[in-house]
Amino acid sequence: MSALPHEAVAVERPFRRRWWAAPMLPFILIFAAFVLLAIFAPLIAPYEPNVQNLLGRLKPPGAVVRGVTYVLGSDELGRDLLSRLIHGARMSLAAAVLSVMLSGAVGTMLGMAAGYARGWVEAVVMRIVDVFLSVPAVLLAIITVAVLGPGFTNVVLVLALTRWPRYARVAYGQTLSVANMPYVRLARFMGAGRLRILFVHILPNIIGPLTVVATLEFGLMVLFEASLSFLGLGVQPPTASWGAMLSVGRNYVSSAWWIATFPGACLFLLVLSVNLIGDSLRDLLDPKSRTRRKE
Amino acid sequence: MTERTREAPVLAVRDLSVEIEGRRVVDGVSLDVGRAEVVALVGESGCGKSMIAFSIMGLLPAVASVETGRILLGSEDLVAFDEEAMRAVRGDSMAMIFQEPVSSLNPLMKVGEQVAESLVVHHGVSTAAAWGEAIDMLRQVGIPEPERRARQLPAELSGGMCQRVMIASALISQPRLLIADEPTTALDVTIQAQILKLMKDLRGLGDTAILIITHDMGVVADIADRVCVMYGGRIVETAEVHEIFARPSHPYTRLLLGTIPKLTGQRKHLLRSIEGTVPDVSEWPSGCRFRTRCPLADDACANVPPSLPVAGDEAHQSACWHLDRLAEVA
Ligand SMILES: Nc1ncnc2c1ncn2[C@@H]1O[C@H](COP(=O)(O)OP(=O)(O)OP(=O)(O)O)[C@@H](O)[C@H]1O
Ligand code: SF4
Ligand SMILES: [Mg+2]
Numbered sequence: 289m290s291a292l293p294h295e296a297v298a299v300e301r302p303f304r305r306r307w308w309a310a311p312m313l314p315f316i317l318i319f320a321a322f323v324l325l326a327i328f329a330p331l332i333a334p335y336e337p338n339v340q341n342l343l344g345r346l347k348p349p350g351a352v353v354r355g356v357t358y359v360l361g362s363d364e365l366g367r368d369l370l371s372r373l374i375h376g377a378r379m380s381l382a383a384a385v386l387s388v389m390l391s392g393a394v395g396t397m398l399g400m401a402a403g404y405a406r407g408w409v410e411a412v413v414m415r416i417v418d419v420f421l422s423v424p425a426v427l428l429a430i431i432t433v434a435v436l437g438p439g440f441t442n443v444v445l446v447l448a449l450t451r452w453p454r455y456a457r458v459a460y461g462q463t464l465s466v467a468n469m470p471y472v473r474l475a476r477f478m479g480a481g482r483l484r485i486l487f488v489h490i491l492p493n494i495i496g497p498l499t500v501v502a503t504l505e506f507g508l509m510v511l512f513e514a515s516l517s518f519l520g521l522g523v524q525p526p527t528a529s530w531g532a533m534l535s536v537g538r539n540y541v542s543s544a545w546w547i548a549t550f551p552g553a554c555l556f557l558l559v560l561s562v563n564l565i566g567d568s569l570r571d572l573l574d575p576k577s578r579t580r581r582k583e
Numbered sequence: 584m585t586e587r588t589r590e591a592p593v594l595a596v597r598d599l600s601v602e603i604e605g606r607r608v609v610d611g612v613s614l615d616v617g618r619a620e621v622v623a624l625v626g627e628s629g630c631g632k633s634m635i636a637f638s639i640m641g642l643l644p645a646v647a648s649v650e651t652g653r654i655l656l657g658s659e660d661l662v663a664f665d666e667e668a669m670r671a672v673r674g675d676s677m678a679m680i681f682q683e684p685v686s687s688l689n690p691l692m693k694v695g696e697q698v699a700e701s702l703v704v705h706h707g708v709s710t711a712a713a714w715g716e717a718i719d720m721l722r723q724v725g726i727p728e729p730e731r732r733a734r735q736l737p738a739e740l741s742g743g744m745c746q747r748v749m750i751a752s753a754l755i756s757q758p759r760l761l762i763a764d765e766p767t768t769a770l771d772v773t774i775q776a777q778i779l780k781l782m783k784d785l786r787g788l789g790d791t792a793i794l795i796i797t798h799d800m801g802v803v804a805d806i807a808d809r810v811c812v813m814y815g816g817r818i819v820e821t822a823e824v825h826e827i828f829a830r831p832s833h834p835y836t837r838l839l840l841g842t843i844p845k846l847t848g849q850r851k852h853l854l855r856s857i858e859g860t861v862p863d864v865s866e867w868p869s870g871c872r873f874r875t876r877c878p879l880a881d882d883a884c885a886n887v888p889p890s891l892p893v894a895g896d897e898a899h900q901s902a903c904w905h906l907d908r909l910a911e912v913a
Contacts, residue, residue: 479674
């Protein structure tokens with residue numbers, strides 16, 4: 289038996305749309321630039337980020353002191369601001385990537401478990417999510433770091449601990465709706481086990497909205513890490529981090545504006561580009577929100 | 584009983600009752616499906632057809648439970664199986680396909696992978712290892728260019744092709760029993776006929792027994808060897824297909840057949856056109872459940888429910904007290 293010609297139907301595949309084109313391009317390039325700076329920091333940075341130079345303190349951008357060119361100026365200990373910014377990108381991105389991955393994984397697992405198993409698992413997990421989401425996350429993070437002590441690892445752990453409920457909520461809602469789809473039902477009728485259904489049939493179908501959450505969270509995590517460092521609860525000196533640089537720069541705003549301005553600008557650019565990318569991702573994956581915004 | 588069921592049936596349901604919150608939505612149902620036989624389960628919406636299918640597959644909705652009865656697949660009683668044992672049988676020695684062919688396929692999984700699913704789940708082979716078999720299976724269900732189609736996503740296939748894919752994924756493990764719950768309802772008429780023919784052709788391959796659920800007498804005429812007519816959670820008549828059409832022996836069946844227009848292609852929703860409405864399951868009348876709509880009903884019908892076989896021979900059974908007055912039903 290052969291199929292009739294009208295059985296063949298051409299269907300547009302959603303992922304073929306060229307969402308990255310035109311308006312998003314500059315922001316994608318900015319983000320990519322930060323990523324490259326972070327990865328290759330030691331190769332790109334002109335000087336060692338932690339080397340002090342007492343003769344070159346608080347020099348403005350472009351100053352040359354004993355053969356050392358401070359492209360973006362120097363800080364209160366005579367360290368090259370550009371080099372510290374580049375190494376600071378490393379801290380910001382690493383903290384954000386790790387905490388997003390950790391909280392994303394934990395939140396997704398718990399949310400999927402709640403949405404698929406229902407019953408008491410659902411009740412317990414979602415109540416905890418509600419509690420977490422009702423406490424301001426920054427406050428929670430500050431308190432926890434204050435208890436655990438500062439440092440990069442603790443910052444990542446704390447960010448993951450405070451942010452997993454957002455993924456859990458999205459994963460939960462998505463799992464609820466996908467679990468009732470006929471294809472998940474068919475998988476059960478094929479004898480697929482719980483894990484196979486969750487990871488082969490449900491997860492790929494809910495990963496889109498989770499990616500959007502992760503992208504928007506990423507920007508937030510960059511800011512959180514900076515805030516914690518700003519308060520002295522993050523990465524400890526002398527390691528470079530944008531938040532800590534801002535914090536120090538605050539004392540010199542009138543005399544050496546560049547110390548606070550450049551890390552601030554970097555933060556702004558990075559978070560802005562990540563958020564815009566996240567927004568366009570959401571529009572891409574959720575046509576409803578796009579029409580809403582165009583109206 | 585037909586020739587095929589005289590040897591041990593593949594599926595034997597005995598006195599099956601299913602309850603939902605105290606309501607008997609399936610009440611004392613018995614039926615057999617023999618090797619390579621196609622049995623149709625017919626009846627109005629809500630009469631309990633899907634509940635029987637879900638009981639057999641061991642996947643009733645959480646609110647429903649099997650109260651009495653045995654479900655024998657070969658010699659094993661599935662009612663006694665625990666979830667782990669059921670999972671091993673499900674999708675391997677018995678499979679089920681559904682009405683919504685397009686949404687029943689995972690939108691992000693290649694068609695070939697979905698056809699291979701049963702082998703991956705039950706026989707622990709990798710998708711890559713099962714790929715060749717999946718392509719063979721796609722060819723057998725009449726999908727042109729199976730190598731190319733296997734790599735496509737369901738969205739790139741038509742509804743009819745998706746139904747073929749679902750059939751392929753159900754049959755790849757050569758199940759002893761295939762349950763098809765309204766497999767063609769969502770498809771247009773020409774495709775319906777193709778799918779029915781395909782199922783008829785394929786049952787011979789693995790000697791698969793087919794239980795097809797429908798409310799379409801036209802589908803019954805097309806594909807079934809034997810028919811079980813259901814009303815209100817009970818089987819009211821069972822016979823070979825030509826017998827049902829030649830000598831319908833239950834008032835309900837006669838009314839059902841009376842509503843088939845002679846024009847094929849216009850036969851959807853016909854069961855609804857019998858006068859009166861199906862009573863709410865919670866308030867079935869005493870005695871014969873059909874008596875609120877039956878033109879022959881009298882006091883005798885109100886007391887004792889007629890059960891199979893009230894009358895007739897072994898091959899043609901009807902649960903009705905007034906077989907002698909059947910001629911009065913047009
Ligand atoms: N999840 C559920 N919760 C409560 N009652 C249910 C549920 N599913 C089915 N029922 C009830 O069980 C009875 C039998 O339902 P079933 O799905 O078996 O009917 P059906 O014959 O398959 O109908 P259809 O042709 O519409 O598919 C119906 O009266 C229905 O109201
Ligand atoms: S038993 Fe009575 S009510 Fe039931 S179908 Fe026969 S005649 Fe009608
Ligand atoms: Mg049904």
